[in-house]
Amino acid sequence: MESHDLWIFKHVAELQSISRAAEKLGYVQPNISQRIKSLEEELGVKLLVRNNRGVTLTEDGKILLNYTNQIMMLMDEAKSKLNPKKWRKSLIIGAPQTISAVKVPRLLASFLQSNQGIDVKVKTANKLQLQEMLAYGEVDGIFISGTYNESQFESVYRYFEDIVLIPPSEQQHPTLLVNSDPSCIYRNKLFDFAEKQNWNQPAIMEFDSLESILQAVHTGLGITILPADVIKEVKDIHHKELGDKMKIDFIMKRGKQRSQSLEKFNLFLKEL
Secondary structure (H helix, E strand, O other), X not given: OOHHHHHHHHHHHHHXXXXXXXXXXXXXXXXXXXXXXXXXHHXXXXXXXXXXXXXXXXXXXXXXXXXXXXXXXXXXXXXXXXOOOOOOEEEEEEEOHHHHOOHHHHHHHHHHHOOOOEEEEEEEOOHHHHHHHHHOOOOOXXXXXOOOOOOOEEEEEEEEEEEEEEOOOOOOOOOEEEXXXXXXXXXXXXHHHHHHXXXXXXXXXXXXXXXXXXXXXXXXXXXXXXXXXXXXXXXXXXXXXXXXXXXXXXXXXOXXXXXXXXXXXXXXHHOO
């Protein structure tokens, strides 16, 4: 097996598409298909199953992807060890919009003060997408609220954040401003709050971004529930503390070999 073939396989597996992998890597699709075919012939197993939406991994494919991630991580560490100026260490963190807006930047700013020389990337997505990214090795770890697949992932850090209602509603049936992601914990929290207030079938307005929700609140379109830290960064928005706290976990894939950058970040979180 050549490392470049494994690199191609990793992209196909993570993107779940030969055509998208070819586009991302700048190759023609037949070239990617031939590399995967050669890899399957060399190993004597089927790695991918084609379907209408793209490809999915077989059980053997999942095993190879796990080893591929470990091999790529060791190669990156060897490069950064031998020539740290050219090959910098990296750390990729995933988080939903509400967490990546304030909390994650604060944590990373503090982390990088004593851990220079690490390139950090933050990927934002919804809860389901984040877990898929973590499972396929696209990110090193993710911040997530609520439940997750504990058989596949483990929590290495946990904190609790205050939540607020903005603005304090005096209306009988205000419009609920929510994220369009059905798994958003703040969306569901607002629905629970509305039910306790006996707001029967309230009007709902959905948005794809945190910025849009904040702008909608600012212009008086309705109410929402968000982390208190987000509101502290915004001026002239009235809010009411609800007294509840939201549990946030930083989770990683179980049994995965961890890069030096991830180990340093874990140690940093534990020392907070």
